Amino acid sequence: MLKVPPRAFPDELLQRSSSERLAYFRSYTAAHPQLKTVSEALRRSIQESGGASLIFVVGPTGVGKTTLRLRIEQELRQRFLAAGEPEPGRIPVVGFEAAAPDSGNFNWKDYYRRALGALEEPLIDYKLDRPMAGRSGTGEQTAAARVCSPELRQALEQALRHRRPAAVLIDEAQHFTKIASGRRLSDQLDCLKSLASLTGCIHVLIGTYELLPCRNLSAQLSRRSLDIHFRRYRIDNPDDVVAFQRVIFSFQRHLPLAQEPELWRDWEFCYTHSLGCVGILKDWFARALADVLERGAPTLTRADLERCAWSLDPCLTTARDTLDGESVFIEKAETANRLRQLLGFGAIAGAEAAKPADKATRMEPRPSGAGGLKHGGRRVGSRRPVRDEIGIRSG
Missing domain, CATH: 3.40.50.300 (P-loop containing nucleotide triphosphate hydrolases)
Structure with missing residues (x-):
């Protein structure tokens, strides 16, 4: 006989009101790897x-x-x-x-x-010594109003x-x-x-x-x-994928419903609409839970998630902002070379010797007739490309 694992929440919670059940889920925190890592880093930084x-x-x-x-x-x-x-x-x-x-x-x-x-x-x-603004109509001094x-x-x-x-x-x-x-x-x-x-x-x-x-x-x-x-879970990191799936499983175990849902099976859909951010995921599950409790349904399904998910446009906007922010923390080889050259070192071995210059500093030839260059694109004072004569001209 298959043994059913015990619920992760108290059984008596199912007899409570919808607001109490929703409050229980909102108060639950999944101790996932990224939260632990950043917490430890911040704790160490505060101590030293x-x-x-x-x-x-x-x-x-x-x-x-x-x-x-x-x-x-x-x-x-x-x-x-x-x-x-x-x-x-x-x-x-x-x-x-x-x-x-x-x-x-x-x-x-x-x-x-x-x-x-x-x-x-x-x-x-009121605990500060505030300057006196003047006297009232009865002759008493009045304190400044702010x-x-x-x-x-x-x-x-x-x-x-x-x-x-x-x-x-x-x-x-x-x-x-x-x-x-x-x-x-x-x-x-x-x-x-x-x-x-x-x-x-x-x-x-x-x-x-x-x-x-x-x-x-x-x-x-x-x-x-x-x-x-404090980064999100990334789809290109296998460890992140496993950790994200475990977060979904942990949340579904703490949804105070008569029948435990199997949301982890739809982890790709969950990832797409949460971008790998646990906070977005939890708020989404909380909205779906509130909807299910209001309807009196026994469990939470994929259809419930779809009804309460972010639309694709907000997801796309947030994804673009997130990727732009993440790119700042990626150390680039050209940045390391620029720093070494600024300090007087040579380029890092194995790195590309020549990198395209920044747009602000790169010199590019301008097309003929643009921006004041005349004479077929030649700058003022430059000679025509003709061959000079060699030797001494005879009388």
Whole structure:
């Protein structure tokens, strides 16, 4: 007799409401290889940053970056509690999400408020010595109506020094790139780097590939920052394919349904519409689960997945952005040769001796009659291609 494996979720969950069953699945986290690898890399970087003040964690949308942040926060808190050393007032880690600006420009005042809130600072608007704006009609002095950004910045610096968190984890950090035309992107990052250096607190910027321009804005910023790539599972990597199939199997085991589905059999369809991103996959399964629970169906089928999947156009747009971002992390032979030549070394043995120059520096002949070149395409002052006479002409 075939032995049926026990359910991965409590049996009594099937008697609960649809909202409770859906909440259970949403709270489940699959500890897949990429999440473990990036978590370990980030944990090591926080413990020993090697002089870095900023850590960039970048990856495609829906790869699981928020799950990573919550996982690291939980681990740092558990490690702090396990140490057993009473440190009144200390917060082991601070994590929050940077809000998207309403006007298109990043709002530093809102950022300082959110950071102070995450640090559990009370009376953010009232604990500062605010300047007096004047006197009321009864003759009493009135305080200024607002606290300005420099005051909030100073309050945040003091709070970080007092609370001494191991790291500040900033989710959706690509919003820092939303700047006014008159302000440089490097100023945004210099402000964060300065805050991290003055307080001795590492800042971890977690975001999409939109963060990539921030990595190499200056030599000083590159010197004080680290990069961690949270990549998706790729179809051209056999180990990634196996890992992705196991993620699907793990999710289907935790779908609180009377009959366990066999979604792993449709792994190619799942990969195509999730691009190998676990976060997209989980959200997709959650939408399908909500639909199945509402209809009272016993299990989840391929047809349910098709009904709740992303359409192909969003998949195509996301795939293009993802591939563009991934290409930045591919070390190219011509880049290595360019660096060696800049430092005075020769080209790497076995590499191609001549590479096409960049479009901006490559000299190309221009067609006749274009751009001011006359005389059949010859430049001014150049001779005609005729043979010179040899010897001395006789009288």
